[in-house]
Amino acid sequence: MKLNRYMNVLIPIIAVILGLISGAIIMLVSGYDPVAGYSALWYGIFGESYYIGETIRQFTPYILTGLAVAFAFRTGLFNIGVEGQVIVGWLAAVWVGVAFELPAIIHIPLSIIAAGVAGAIWGFVPGLLKARFKVHEVIVTIMMNYxxxxxxxxxxxxxxxxxxxxxxxxxxxxxxxxxTFERLTDYSRMHYGIFIALIAAFIMWFLLEKTTKGFELRAVGFNHDAAHYSGMNVNRNIILSMVISGAFAGVAGAMEGLGTFEYVSVKGGFTGIGFDGIAVALIGGNAALGIIFSAALFGGLKVGALNMPSEAGVPNELVEIIIALIIFFVASSYFIRWILLRFKKEGK
Known part of the structure; x- marks a missing residue:
């Protein structure tokens, strides 16, 4: 048990290191200086207060979309519709934000609740179809995105x-x-949403690990038949899981609508926030704390990459390659686990 816990921490760390090393090799092969590239990346994350603020702003919705994907996965479901739930949550939050002028203590929570409800409704549909008609949630959630x-x-x-x-x-x-944040971070777009995201991570951890309902949801995900024979309402728990997952994603949309942009616009394509949430959950091991660190990594890479072309001449597409490599190595966790166990046996 203790070994598995260490493995769950070590494997993502090793995957990140291998991804960065592979990225350095690709830079060398492509004729770029990896030291200059990574120095520019580091400076673009931590070099100025503005960059730090933008990094925090960037990974705030990633925490929530990562939680949305992880919550569904921990309960035996694959919510590929987080992107769509983010979009409807964004719209709902801004709609409330422009329709009324209320005291902030009422207006902000009301807008966030509206976003969560919109995302929850968008998650309810595939949950209902899965529970009642056994329609695979992956297919439905993908279609719900469009x-x-x-x-x-x-x-x-x-x-x-x-x-x-x-x-x-x-x-x-x-x-x-x-x-206050604007003064501290040289007018970056950092906002109070980071605290909402951290609270959401705590809620997910507490719900899944410390409550009877969380045990039920995980039990249903682990084995539908066993949960059914033990007296649990499998269909209700499937729907509830997708609703909660969708609510997390909807709140992520509120972070963009109420914090980063403060409006909603017609989109020619997907935002990518929901799809990135899948990778954030994967690298974070589908655990609340892991997702916070994973989201911080993604946010840092995304913001820091913007500094690489100007400072080191390295195209920021290379950062996307590095992220893809990190995901690849996380997906190869069984191979990394085998290597670690091999070293452990040889060390005895």
Whole structure:
């Protein structure tokens, strides 16, 4: 048990190191200086207060989308529809943000709740189809992504605006931005959403690990038949799992709508936040604490990559390659585990 715990921590760390080494090799082969490249990457993350603020802003929604994917996975489901749930959550949050002007203590929670409910509804549909008709959730959630994209675009043009490409800016009472953060981080877009994301990570951990309902959800995910024979309502728990997962994703959309952009716009394609959440959950081992560190890694790489072309002449596409390599090595965890066990046996 203790060995498995160490393995769960070591494997993602080794995967990150191998990904960075592989990225350095690719830079060398491509004619770039890896030391200069990684120095520019590091500076783009930590070099200035603005970069630090932007990094925190970047990984805030990643924590929530990672939690959404991990929650479903821990309960035996694959929620590939996190992207769509983010989009509808974003729309719902901004809708409430522009429709009313209320005291901030009411307006902000109301907007976030609206986003969570929208994401939960988008998760309810595949959950219901899975529970009642045994329709595979992967297929339904993928299709729901496209429905979310086009439905929200239509609502922005026809309901929220008069055929405009983006909504009005939300009222200040619904904004998550802070003058304090702006001063501390040289006017970055860092906002209070980071605290909401950390609270959400705690909620997931507490729910799954410390409550009877969390045990039920994990039991259903582990073995439907055993859970059914022990008296658990399998169908209800499947639906509940997808609803909670969708709520996490919807709140991630609120972070973008109320914090980063403060409006919602017509999108020509997916945001990528939901799909990146799959990788964040994978690297984080589907654990709340692991997801926080994994999201920080992703956010840092995404923001730091913007500094690589100007400082070191390295195209930021190389960072995408490095991320892909890290995911590849995490996916190869069985091989890494075998190597670690081999070394352990030889050390005896």
């Amino acid at each position: 429905i979310a994209l086009h439905v929200t675009n239509a609502l922005i043009r026809t309901v929220m605006t008069d055929n405009a490409d983006k909504s009005e800016k939300i009222f200040a009472s619904a904004s998550l931005r802070s003058e």
